[in-house]
Amino acid sequence: MSVEIRTKGVKPLTNSFGHLQRRFGDKPATRYQEATYDIQSTANFHYKPLWDPTREMFDARRTAVVMKDWYALKDPRQFYYGNYTTTRAKQQDAIDRTLDFVEKRDLLRSLSQDARERIIHAIVPLRHYEWGANTNSAHVAAYGYGTAITSPAMMNTADRLGMAQHISRIGLLIDGNSGDALLAAQALWTDHPDWQPLRREVERLFVTRDWFEVFVAQLLVADALVYPLFYQHIDGALGGGGSSALSSLNDHLLRWYEETAKWIDAVIKTAAADSAENKALISGWVQTWRNRLAPALQPIVQRVLGNQADDALASVLAALDARAAKLGLSL
């Protein structure tokens, strides 16, 4: 039996959920809005967390930043799980073709031993930097307040694992999948003087508890220095050894960084504009971490860029300062 349904002219009782109507009026909601706004519990929590008994399970007091509305921190990319995964899947398909191209032609393995060692020394240890960023991003996603910030932080956590694995693949393309380049890079990360100051700051972030400070230090300051330094300046210097293959692999990281920066900037700009106290707090964090991270990067940058190092550092710091000013911060 076919069921006849008179659906023509059936007007919905309502166009969207009540919490969305109160924010945006009685009109159809986007999928980003449905998946994001007001989803996290805010009231009537039952138990004191055994791991933080003086606060609630979700508690706005886990950062010194105060927002009138935590859902003001929206993601301009409008990512929810579905469009996030399909976007990343598509990007991965594109980079897979490059990886395949480089692998089939042995483009990294055919570099001179010196060039290969320079990449292992200067790029492959960054897989550990990404794993550190994964930890820090997970901290924001776990202890942040409001789905608007924690959902994209979750996606960023996943992104950082993806980037760590992408950099690991560069190592495997150099060592012919033996894993020797990865072992060498780990030893550099944990023991070589060039990398210790940066690892020191990454570990300092692991014990930083204010999740918004972690957000600022990792995603704004550290990434704003590391990404252009390594994937533009140092990439250029290593490319001088004849490796455009490396540039095509690094480009994937840079494109991701540019996309993500849109989200970071929107969050910082909105939070800083919310109150003078927020602006002072965030500006202070940027200043503090800039002053820690810039010297921490000096030895490895010096090693690779030699007398170009100071110019490169100065240029990424100037770009960070300009970006901070544009976001309404005062350093």
Add this chain to the structure above:
Amino acid sequence: MAAEGNAKPAKKLNLKENYALLTRGLGWEPSYEKKEDIFRNVDFEGVVIHDWDKWEDPFRLTMDAYWKYQGEKERKLYAIVDAFQQHNGQFNVTDARYVQALKVFINGITELEYDSHRGFNMLAREFPGVGPRIAAQMQSLDELRHATTQIHTISQYAKYFTGMNEFPYQFDRVWYLSIPKSFFEDAVTSGPFEFIVAISFAFEYVLTNLAFMPWMSGAAFNGDMATVSFGFSAQSDEARHMTLGIEVIKFLLEQDPANVPLVQKWIDKWFWRGYRLLSLLATMMDYMLPKRVMAWNEAWEIYYEQNGGALFADLARYGIKPPKRAPETIAEKGHVAHQMWSVFYANRDAVGFQMWLPSDEEMAWMSEKYPDTFDQYYRPRYEYWKAQEAAGTPFKNSTLPQLCQVCQWPCLFTESGDPTTLSLRESEYQGQTFHMCSDGCKDIFDDTPEKYVHAWLPVHQIYQGNCFLPGVDPTAPDFNPMVEALRYMGIKPGVDNGDFKGSADATNWEKWTSRPANIHEGAYTDAVRDTASTADVTARKAG
């Protein structure tokens, strides 16, 4: 082409080697900060881990593979969801009573997926080992997916039916939604090892099939293509989560014998907590699905007694015993659905969905499925209430029920072996008396009273006057405490609650679809044309 000294062809990696190379070496031993300052939550529960690298990664998914695999699933799912919305699929379900079950789902379950996402994120931050952290991250992302896809599919229903429009608000406030809310908050506020045993093992591994199979089949039986689609799409994630659950247990038990009693305590606790939560499904399966799949007692036999029995036989070699209170769940299986429905019916003015008494056809089914209990204890009650309805004096509770301090269900359950005596337990703590519904809940309270005294018991809060919106004046002459408490909870009195017959949902359904709102009772309004289904019911009633 490789440079000199690098001439061997690149090694081919199998999946396991590829995963190991891309994952395992990512972490390092910190030296600038103390490990216990970085991972602060892994020690206080007393679990002993000697070697995190002994963790066998159950998923072996690299991030790129995750994106592609999940992205493909999302493309397929949203194609169906789009089609469902364009074709008004919400009107293809059996009748408008089915939608009442969806209300319980969006209001009570979706936020659990979200809390699970956050809880796993805490593990993703706090576990020192790379393997378990990645597993927790992927599950956290999956749980975010489940919350998201549920919202996106059910939002279509929320536009056409009452009571689904305020799910995050209601989850934090409605009295009976504190049952799921307190369950998950209990887990997230525990330590990381208790959380993962609670959720990954006791809930996902032991009990989740009980939620998935009957509920998904129920959606399929009743024509709910949207729910079937997100449910089955989520199920392939659940398969991974269940693998994680069993891996966690084996890892903990193999690391140190000192972990065995802790794990046993958590299994006992969370089996009981999970059972009490999921027995809400008992009412859904037996009463709310117009076309039923199986009865609760049958589901419990298959998914716990048989499958769980085999599982715990397998874990015996570690010294793990079946959950302490499993015998009570078996003794109750013929009663819980009926006792819960009775309490919801009696309190129908205070719940956010609409209620009905089972039809003759449904009661005949229950007599068959519950030969030892239904006719003796519950049929007479429903027949009495039907007579009361017919006489124009329907039975209603005008007060709210006593809640259990632990599971937060009303104390509605009966003593094992004595279905006419309510099961009530109490414990003293710091000079106060706390009430529990069962020995299982009393065990939990007595083990950690300092945690459970903080429970936000909605009925207590309502009676203490803490559940009114700002500006409400309890001294005003027309002050109605029940109406004000409902408004605080986000339930619209006279719209979201009460009797199904005559409700906006029932009336709109018949107007919009020309089909009966309750397939067992025939048309409530003359908007229903004399279709085959109505004729069937009429014929059956006449017969």
